[in-house]
Amino acid sequence: MKRAKKSTIRDVAAAAGVSLTTVSDALSGKGRLPEATRKKVHEVAAKLNYRPNAIARGLRGQGLGLIGISIAPAKSGAISDVWFWASIAMHATDAMLSEGFAPILLPHDVSSLQKLRVPLDGALVVDPLEDDPVLALFRSRNVSAVTIGYDPKNPRGPWIDDDNEKGIAELLSKTVTPGERIAFVTFGPRKSYVIDVLRGLNAWAGVAGSDLHELHCAELDDASVDAILQKVRARRSNVVVAQNDRVAVKILAGLKATGVRVPEDIRLLSATDAPELQNSDPTISALRQHPDLLGELAARLLFDVIRGVRTADHQLLLMDIVLRGSAPPVRSRPEPAGAFLRTEVAVRKKAKMAST
Amino acid sequence: MKRAKKSTIRDVAAAAGVSLTTVSDALSGKGRLPEATRKKVHEVAAKLNYRPNAIARGLRGQGLGLIGISIAPAKSGAISDVWFWASIAMHATDAMLSEGFAPILLPHDVSSLQKLRVPLDGALVVDPLEDDPVLALFRSRNVSAVTIGYDPKNPRGPWIDDDNEKGIAELLSKTVTPGERIAFVTFGPRKSYVIDVLRGLNAWAGVAGSDLHELHCAELDDASVDAILQKVRARRSNVVVAQNDRVAVKILAGLKATGVRVPEDIRLLSATDAPELQNSDPTISALRQHPDLLGELAARLLFDVIRGVRTADHQLLLMDIVLRGSAPPVRSRPEPAGAFLRTEVAVRKKAKMAST
DNA sequence: TTGAAAGCGCTAACAG
């Protein structure tokens, strides 16, 4: 498995009859060189199958271009969101490679990170937890970090996310009548998107004069879900917003088991979308995130940060609304008010990205 | 974002009043040094918050310890197996970090790989395709590569996989009566596991005197599935083995839609397991893979290859059988014969791994 | 048992 003796810049210089500097400049595209020389060097390099040694180059100062990607798991064993994370990771990976960076996969776990020997030029943390230790570690080591979602306890940038706050308000305004009573069922650690959804719900409920009640579910077993549904009934809520797809599916099963009709008796909404929401009966209306865009834009944001380009502290992406059977559109009803539609600029770069 | 001036080995040497060599040896645990000196150096290093520069170390010869992980997608958009791949990737990642290697996430795509500037010390290719170009690229660059599953057209090792051949035979022998007629529904590119499953089916069918017929499905839309089911009926098959969970779910839906009872009229088996198989009605019996073990063992195998340790060309893991509603166990029936149970040694390291 | 010196392959100053 020994690597065949690689040719060095010296070999190329000798073969081309020029100096080291000339080769270096020719290959890395530095200014000053006549086209002829540059071409010649390139030819010789190609013939010798020369590949510049990234390690030596890195040693000289510019780093290796390694970027860590750490994905904070919802909870051990909760593998429900994998496709979402995988999508983020894949798109971020593509963006990184095309800019000459290389993504290093990292568990979201400080002790593992300490075993990492290579130096990182930057890091992407997906869905940070409260007072996220991994994020703190990066920052303490002066590794530029960008997050997707923000650390709820420490929301300083740079970060990027879907605009959940605006999205959920829009979803409600399409499927719920002002005055209806809303229950928000949460589960698991409090990620930033939950906070944003809650904020959006509050804004909407305030304007629409709706009762809003948060119900936290400790586990997702049948008993816990039943307990939650008891409270929904006690509160006379007729709209249930689930924190995510997994919760939504459980709630739907629970409702059906107790003979509650969806959407006739209760409307059900999920604050995250997933393929499974199309397979249930009825199918479940949801807010759709953009893992592909998030991955790509987060990577680009990180490039800017690494290169010292000043950027906005955070970016928000407009979300898509997916209306399905569990909460069909409300017909011909004026929207309760426009107050909750913040005027803040949200970014929609899909078209632009596609062409990049 | 500039990194605060890092302390170098020279600073440590000066502060500790010893030479560079001594510091180097003390920290990297080389032989010759009195315990006192070593301890002293460690203390000083800690006080100065010294972290050896991996780039410089790599330049001197031992490489950076970077390992590429490339996951060949089933087909664009086919995100069904993500949890399987994600599990492999996470476990491989953990194993790598704990051995001082760092996993680099790589798309399964030659042109992206060429943009990678850092040198890899090894690579893990998950589920290679026929004449896999990525695998070929690694080998041409003298990067040691280990695969999970093998390149069907070029099956030389080192690789590791579940023992699908033996597994499927075992699954059949628990759920099918000799002489029953079997249809194997395939879909998508021919990965090595499909070949192995087919081999196992053939062996079993040969011994059991069962008719075996492969039906290839070009798409997974309703029309294609219906066409497949027509053929199943024409062939009078009463056992359908689906290549994977996604196919199995589609087949089940198709069967139910046409009024076929499962398992009464037709038994349904899936050659891969997935969480969804527990949610269908009836639930679907399947062969369970070991993504966690595969990821970890593949990483270990790769370490050996990188270090030049001689190892077996490939390793096979015993599989688990998951019996569910779509093909319940056959009662009190002698197994058709033992011929298909190859005596080849298969590896079961679960217990061992857990303690590592 | 320890230290000095010679690079690893490359790039950035500085001369020519």
Place this chain on the structure above:
DNA sequence: CTGTTAGCGCTTTCAA
């Protein structure tokens, strides 16, 4: 426009 030189931070001979 091109070449020479001096390191980047570390490990590894080889002497002391």
